[in-house]
Amino acid sequence: MALTHAQTDCAAYALGERVPGNVYAPANAAELTEILRRCDDAGEAAVLFGGHSLQAFGNAPQRFDAAIDLRGLDRILEHEPRNLTISLEAGVTVAKLDAALLAHGQFIPLDAPHPSRATVGGTLASGWLGPRRATYGRSRDFVIGATAALADGTLAKSGGMVVKNVTGYDLAKLYIGSLGTLAAIVSANFKTLPLPAARRVALAALPEGTRARAAANLAGLTREPAAALMVRGFAEIDGRPGAEGRLLVLLEGSRRTVDLSTRELRSALGSAGVPETRLLDREAGATFANALDAYVALVGERSATFRSGGSLDDVAQRAALLADAAAASEFEIETIEDLCTGDVVARISAPSTLQFRERLGEFEARRRAVCGGARVLAAPQRLRALLEGFSDVPPSLATMRALKGRFDPRSTLSPGRFVGGI
Amino acid sequence: MATMEPGLHERLIGALGTQGVLTSPEDLSAYAFDAFVEGELPAAVVLPADARQVSAVVRIARDCGHPVVSRGAGTGLCGGAVAGRGGIVISFARMNRLLALDSRNRRARVQPGLVNLELSRLVAGDGLFFGPDPSSQKTSTLGGNAATNAGGPHAFAYGSMSAHVLGLEFVDAAGDVFGVSLDDCGYDLTGALVGSEGTLGIITALEVRLLRAPAAVRVCVAAFGDVEAASEAVSAIVAAGLLPTALEVMDRTIVRAVEAHFAAGFPLDAGAVLLAEIAGDAGDVADWENTLAAIAREHGALSWRSAASPRERDALWASRKGAAGALGRIAPNYYIQDATVPRTKLPRAIRRVEEIAREFGLLVGNVFHAGDGNLHPLLLFDRRASGQLEAVAQAGHAILAACIELGGTISGEHGIGSEKRETLPLVFSDDDLATMARLRDAFDVTRSFNPDKIFPSGAVCGEVRAAQAAIPAGAWL
Numbered sequence A: 001m002a003l004t005h006a007q008t009d010c011a012a013y014a015l016g017e018r019v020p021g022n023v024y025a026p027a028n029a030a031e032l033t034e035i036l037r038r039c040d041d042a043g044e045a046a047v048l049f050g051g052h053s054l055q056a057f058g059n060a061p062q063r064f065d066a067a068i069d070l071r072g073l074d075r076i077l078e079h080e081p082r083n084l085t086i087s088l089e090a091g092v093t094v095a096k097l098d099a100a101l102l103a104h105g106q107f108i109p110l111d112a113p114h115p116s117r118a119t120v121g122g123t124l125a126s127g128w129l130g131p132r133r134a135t136y137g138r139s140r141d142f143v144i145g146a147t148a149a150l151a152d153g154t155l156a157k158s159g160g161m162v163v164k165n166v167t168g169y170d171l172a173k174l175y176i177g178s179l180g181t182l183a184a185i186v187s188a189n190f191k192t193l194p195l196p197a198a199r200r201v202a203l204a205a206l207p208e209g210t211r212a213r214a215a216a217n218l219a220g221l222t223r224e225p226a227a228a229l230m231v232r233g234f235a236e237i238d239g240r241p242g243a244e245g246r247l248l249v250l251l252e253g254s255r256r257t258v259d260l261s262t263r264e265l266r267s268a269l270g271s272a273g274v275p276e277t278r279l280l281d282r283e284a285g286a287t288f289a290n291a292l293d294a295y296v297a298l299v300g301e302r303s304a305t306f307r308s309g310g311s312l313d314d315v316a317q318r319a320a321l322l323a324d325a326a327a328a329s330e331f332e333i334e335t336i337e338d339l340c341t342g343d344v345v346a347r348i349s350a351p352s353t354l355q356f357r358e359r360l361g362e363f364e365a366r367r368r369a370v371c372g373g374a375r376v377l378a379a380p381q382r383l384r385a386l387l388e389g390f391s392d393v394p395p396s397l398a399t400m401r402a403l404k405g406r407f408d409p410r411s412t413l414s415p416g417r418f419v420g421g422i
Numbered sequence B: 001m002a003t004m005e006p007g008l009h010e011r012l013i014g015a016l017g018t019q020g021v022l023t024s025p026e027d028l029s030a031y032a033f034d035a036f037v038e039g040e041l042p043a044a045v046v047l048p049a050d051a052r053q054v055s056a057v058v059r060i061a062r063d064c065g066h067p068v069v070s071r072g073a074g075t076g077l078c079g080g081a082v083a084g085r086g087g088i089v090i091s092f093a094r095m096n097r098l099l100a101l102d103s104r105n106r107r108a109r110v111q112p113g114l115v116n117l118e119l120s121r122l123v124a125g126d127g128l129f130f131g132p133d134p135s136s137q138k139t140s141t142l143g144g145n146a147a148t149n150a151g152g153p154h155a156f157a158y159g160s161m162s163a164h165v166l167g168l169e170f171v172d173a174a175g176d177v178f179g180v181s182l183d184d185c186g187y188d189l190t191g192a193l194v195g196s197e198g199t200l201g202i203i204t205a206l207e208v209r210l211l212r213a214p215a216a217v218r219v220c221v222a223a224f225g226d227v228e229a230a231s232e233a234v235s236a237i238v239a240a241g242l243l244p245t246a247l248e249v250m251d252r253t254i255v256r257a258v259e260a261h262f263a264a265g266f267p268l269d270a271g272a273v274l275l276a277e278i279a280g281d282a283g284d285v286a287d288w289e290n291t292l293a294a295i296a297r298e299h300g301a302l303s304w305r306s307a308a309s310p311r312e313r314d315a316l317w318a319s320r321k322g323a324a325g326a327l328g329r330i331a332p333n334y335y336i337q338d339a340t341v342p343r344t345k346l347p348r349a350i351r352r353v354e355e356i357a358r359e360f361g362l363l364v365g366n367v368f369h370a371g372d373g374n375l376h377p378l379l380l381f382d383r384r385a386s387g388q389l390e391a392v393a394q395a396g397h398a399i400l401a402a403c404i405e406l407g408g409t410i411s412g413e414h415g416i417g418s419e420k421r422e423t424l425p426l427v428f429s430d431d432d433l434a435t436m437a438r439l440r441d442a443f444d445v446t447r448s449f450n451p452d453k454i455f456p457s458g459a460v461c462g463e464v465r466a467a468q469a470a471i472p473a474g475a476w477l
Helices: A029-042 A094-102 A120-126 A211-220 A254-270 A283-293 A312-328 A351-370 A381-386 A397-407 B005-018 B025-029 B051-064 B116-126 B144-147 B188-192 B227-239 B254-261 B282-298 B310-321 B323-329 B343-361 B388-405 B430-443
Strands: A021-025 A046-051 A066-069 A077-081 A086-087 A144-147 A155-159 A184-191 A198-205 A227-232 A244-253 A278-282 A303-308 A332-338 A344-349 A375-378 B045-046 B068-071 B088-091 B098-104 B105-112 B165-171 B177-181 B202-209 B216-224 B246-251 B272-280 B303-307 B333-336 B363-368 B378-382
Touching: A029 A066, A029 A144, A029 A184, A046 A120, A046 A381, A066 B202, A077 A094, A086 A155, A094 A120, A155 A303, A155 B202, A155 B430, A198 A254, A198 A283, A211 A244, A211 A254, A211 A312, A227 A283, A227 B005, A244 A254, A244 A283, A254 B282, A278 B272, A283 B116, A303 A312, A303 A351, A312 A344, A312 A351, A351 A381, A351 B333, A397 B430, B005 B045, B025 B045, B025 B216, B045 B363, B051 B068, B051 B088, B051 B165, B051 B202, B051 B333, B068 B144, B068 B202, B098 B116, B105 B116, B116 B144, B116 B177, B144 B202, B165 B188, B216 B282, B216 B310, B227 B246, B227 B272, B227 B282, B227 B343, B254 B272, B254 B310, B254 B323, B282 B303, B310 B323, B323 B363, B323 B378, B343 B363, B343 B378, B343 B388, B343 B430, B378 B388
Parallel strands: A021 A066, A046 A066, B045 B088, B068 B088
Antiparallel strands: A077 A086, A086 A184, A144 A155, A144 A184, A198 A244, A198 A278, A227 A244, A227 A332, A303 A344, A303 A375, A332 A344, B098 B105, B105 B202, B165 B177, B165 B202, B216 B272, B216 B303, B246 B272, B246 B363, B333 B378, B363 B378
């Protein structure tokens, strides 16, 4: 069996300070299991790669001998549009998946940043959480089956191609969000949704003193938006930063609902003192995609981005605490407050890489004090050692360790990458 | 058995008090079966009041070498909540409260014994409801629903339990109490526990997602000449990208039984009836009904009407959910099967079910979650008639095999339990099952939680016994 083995581009797969000695690029499941078995036998630590877009997640691996690039597993295996299901290999890009579904008026709300690079397998393994999840559900809720390759070369499937299933354990749930530490997702089966007939982005600049009222009025809408983001900074989304920030609301549904929602939204914002709401119809998709990209976009090597999840009750408060922590470290901060999910995304930056590196430690101490559960979404690989992948430890860590022990007893897959050093 | 273990009973009573422990054979016998399977008499039944007591029970069971089986309302249909070989049954009848409601974030924290429908009733005042609605929802509990990843008619729009459980508190095999949550970092243990049929841990609390009640709801009834035509219409509705909140089909046998019992107004002359629910903005609902009705007519619908009042709507749903119970009028016994096929295969699956029933000389009633491709054929028979029980067992197995052949699977929402464990190898390879066993061993290497469930009896060490066509010895038909 020909195993692709390119020494030349190892640097492109560096994580933290570590550069792998080998890069493998399997073309199919059989080659992948063979590579995994060899790594497992040889005691080589292997890290799985997709489109590199979310590799800042988790800790830097403790050992890293081989990179396994899964982008060669790029086939759509089965697409039955009338059934609203699709099965595809892990290396298929999210853009390719989106295009295949769009042709039949369907979608899966993965909300992955950089969809032309991001792979379906990587998006699942990272446990990516998009802003539309309050409306449509999480990625995990759309996965109806999966095949995974374990470190010892075992190929195991679970679930199936049906939308309702309680036949055996739902192993896909374990792989989703595991950062590739339990098994390599080889293929995944999804249920899909029909695309809404209409989609609109409403943008509104928020004059001073209107933020709290605007947020409160939005919470009282009878027709709920698919996403509602209060943005400060992140000029790349729409080219209009605005000191007090602005509101980006995504409306999806029938034409009638979107029009009614627009009217209701305008009135809610008007009564909060927001004078103008700009509507984007044709550019709605592109603007929303810009927002998703912004979640993981860095300002050179002098920035990093965090996500703090939590209750809708304290979104503004968490954003303010993070802003205080940034100010105390003399960092710039840009924030996205998600008014549907409770997420706060914060990008901090310094004028220079040197200043950023110098002050990152003290900022981290402050951030942990005010926002302990926040996790890294994006960071320069060279600064990984300064950032904690997980600042909280789940109570059931012992069970998680036992799982790792059962699925990957030799710690071949990304050792140390996961919570608690798993 | 009960009188043979005074040590066990004393320890349980010491931990839970006399009101929390049942030991008399009469009491125990009430817990020896579910809605379908009759198992063994447990050594004891406990009714803990909180997670601490559950933990104490698990520790005592471990010390005494007893397996532990957790049980909600006992409405399961595949033996999941029945002790296969004695042991301690934990009933959650006393842990049945809503612990906290967070309307803003649309979450509720509940005890596992809270009845499914009760939760929706308790949060209705806040304009909220709970999505999954198994037909047993008037009696089945949220803990049991989570264990079997239950769905119900509205799973079509809202998904099964796993999409609605955001976190759990559970007692592990060592007796320790843990909280897991989708909000935590780490592996999705919540997702692993939901649908694991009580084999990984004992759920002592659930954090669930609530949904906002839609502005308008309409329930429509269409009559078709036969089940195939109704199934074709359902496939076409799904393929057209319409998202009703439920799409249910009942055949003539079921409709007649249901009408005799409930008189909700289903057409008696139809070969099959489609029950469709649409929810959303009032204007959308009116539009969608028109589109739905047009598709139904294209596929041979003989009539179409919508419920005129909320009362009529509720009556239609009550009779749909009470369908199985109404069958007592037709035959003394029935055997309900649960299988799922890709939605486009629904008409073929229904054809196969009818062929199989004919082949075995059995009357079949079809009532199913058509939108999800989830079949529930009910094989009707009289167990006193010689050979009928065997015919039912063989027909049931043939139906499962046919669904697998069509790309489907052997349980959509009831679970594997003890009933289908020997059929599991038709769906999964030795490697698949061995990988699932790794998950089980990570949680409970002693396999003391609900032993003899899900995994085929020969599955230890990768040996998988050939599947058998059998109804469990104690089936409650």
